[in-house]
Amino acid sequence: MKTVIKTTNLSKVYKDSVVPVHALKNVNLEFSQGEFTAIVGPSGSGKTTFLNIIGGLDKPTDGHVIIDGVDIATMKESQLFDFRLRHIGFVFQAYNLIPVLTALENVSFIMLLQKQSKQEMEKRARAMLEQVGLGDKINERPGRLSGGQQQRVAVARALASKPDFVLADEPTANLDTESAFNLLDIMARLNKEENITLIFSTHDQRVIERARRVITLVDGAVDKDEYFERA
Amino acid sequence: MKMLIILAWRNLWRKKRRTFITISSVMFAAFLAIALMSMMDGMRDQMVSSIISSTTGYIQIQDALYHDEPILDHTMELTDEISDLVSQFSDRIAFTVPRINGFCLGSKDMGSRGVYVTGILPEKEEKMNALSSRVTEGRMFSAEDDYAVIAAGLARQLDLALGDTLVLLGQGFQGATAAGTYQVGGIIEFLMPEQNNTMVYLPLKEAQLFFGAPDRLNSLIIMVDSESDTEGLAADLANRLDPEWHAVKTWEELLPDQVAAFEARDAQVRLMAWILYVVVGFGILGTIITMMHERLREFGILLSIGLKRTQLAMICMLETIMISFLGVLAGIGLGFMATSWFKHHPIQLEGAFAEVFIELNVEPIYKFSNAPDIFIYQGTTIFIIALVVGIYPIRKILRLDMINAARK
Ligand SMILES: Nc1ncnc2c1ncn2[C@@H]1O[C@H](COP(=O)(O)OP(=O)(O)OP(=O)(O)O)[C@@H](O)[C@H]1O
C-alpha cells in the first residue's frame, strides 16, 4: 500500500510558556493510502499539535514530515499555503464554514481556489452534498443548518477537492451522540468509496470504534497503535 | 477574484445595521465636506465677482506711478497706443471701462461732505455692474448728459433731492482748481456705507472737464472673457507696454487685503474639513476593526484550508472600499442635490452675518457652488482616507497566527 504520510522523529516543543512544553516526542508514524485512523489520548496529549504539523499548519521543532516524497517541515509559508490547498482537506471542530456562502458554495470553495472549471466544480459539489445527505439543503447558508449538518458540509468540502488526505480535529466534539455517529458513518463510507486517507482526533469513546486504526498518544508520545477489522 | 468580491459584498451585509450606520457616517462626512466647500467656493466666487464688478474689474491699465501714489497727477492719457493694444487683444477682452476719479468737497448751502467723484461711461458701467439698477430716484445719465447721480446716503446728509444743485470743489490735474455745479438727476443706493455716503457719478467727459484732465483716466479697467485668463492676459498686456509709463495690475494685486482674507478663510475651512476627515477615518476604522475581530476564527480557518493571506487581505480591502465607496457616492448624491438647490435658491442673510458680508463689500446672500471639482476632490479625499484605514486589517491579516486564531 502506498504511503501517504510519513513522520520521523517528530518533536514539538512550545518554548513560549514558562516551562517548555514537550507536546510531541519522537513520533514515528506512517499512514497508507485509504486508511481511516483515529488519534486518541487524554487532553493535552498532543493530538492537535500532531494534526497541525502533518497538515502543514505548524512546524515541528525537530523531525520530518514526508508527504508525497517531500518534507513539508522545510517548506516556506507561501509554499505551504499552496500545498495545503492542493493536497490536504481539513475539518475543524467548529466554525468550518463561511457564513455568507451557501452549502453548495462552501463545498465548491476549495475547488474554486484551485481554479477548477465551473461545471465540474458544481457537479462535484452537488454530488458530495448528496453523499452527506444534504442534497435538499444546497442553497442554505450555514446559519440555517444544525451543528451536525454543518459538520457534514465541512466533510463534503474537505473531500470534494479529492485531497491526498483529510485531517479532522475533533470533528464531533460539538455534536450530540446521534449526529456524531452519523458524521463518522459518513466519513467511514466516503473513506471507502473515495479511497481518501482520513485521520481524525477524538476524545469520544463512542466514535473511536468506527476507525480501522487507532493511535493512542500519551504525553506527546505514541503509546499504542492498533488495527481493527471493521465491517 | 470574482469570489473575493462576492465574499466581501456579502460580508458587508452580515451586520446590516452596522454597515448601514458606517456608510451613513461616511455619507454625512462627505456631504458636510462638500457642503462646506461648496459654500466656501460659492461665497468666494460671489465675492470675487462682486468685488471685481463693483470695484477694480479684473485688470487695470494705469500710469506707472499711480499704484504707489494714486493722485490725479498720476492719471494716464488714453492714447492710441493703448486703444490699439486693446483692440489687438479683443478676442480675450470682453470690454473696457474707463474711469477718472478723485476726492473733493461736495456741498449744498452750508453743508459739505467729502465725496468721491467718479467719471464714467454709463453704458460700460452698466455692462460691468448694472449700475443703473441701483438707481432709486431719477435716472442714470447718458454719456452726453451733464448732470450728476449721487449716492442716497450722501443725498440725505446734504439734504439733496432730485433737481437740486450740488457744488463740487477740489484739486484738479497738476494743481489746477476743480470746481463745478451739477444738478442731481438721479439717486443711487449702495449697501456699503462708505460707498453710500460718498459716491458722486458724473459722465466721463464732464468729470474730465471738472478735473481739468481731458482724455485722462485713473485707470482703464479691462474685463476679461474668461476669469482664468486674467493672469495670462495681464502678463501679455504688460509685455506690450512700456513699464516706464504704464503698469498693468490684476485685481489680486489691486486688492491684496481681500486676497489675504480669502486665504485665511480658506485655511480655516480646510482645517474644519480635515477634522471631519479624521472623524470619518476613525469611524470607518472602528467598524473595520470590529468586523475583523469578530471574524478572526473564521480567518484562521480560511487561511488553514488554503486561502492565501493576500486573498484574505483583498477581501478586507474590498469591504473597506465598498463601505467608503457607497458612503462617498451617497454623500456626493446628497451633496449635489443640496448644493444645486442652494445654488438656485441662495440663502438670504440677515443681522450680524449680513453686516459681515456688507463690510466685505459683498451682497449678504449665501450662494453655493456645485463645481464638479468640489465633488471630485471631497470624494477622492474621503476615499483615500478609507484606503489608508484599510491598511490596518491588511497588516493584521498578514501577521495573523492562523493556528491560534482558528483555535479560539
Ligand atoms: N500554542 C501553544 N503554546 C504553548 N503550549 C501549547 C500550545 N499549543 C498546545 N500547547 C501545549 O501542548 C500540549 C499538547 O496540546 P494539544 O493541543 O496538542 O493537545 P490535545 O491532545 O489536542 O488536547 P485536547 O484533547 O485538549 O484538544 C499541551 O500541554 C498544550 O498545553
Ligand SMILES: [Mg+2]
Ligand atoms: Mg486538541
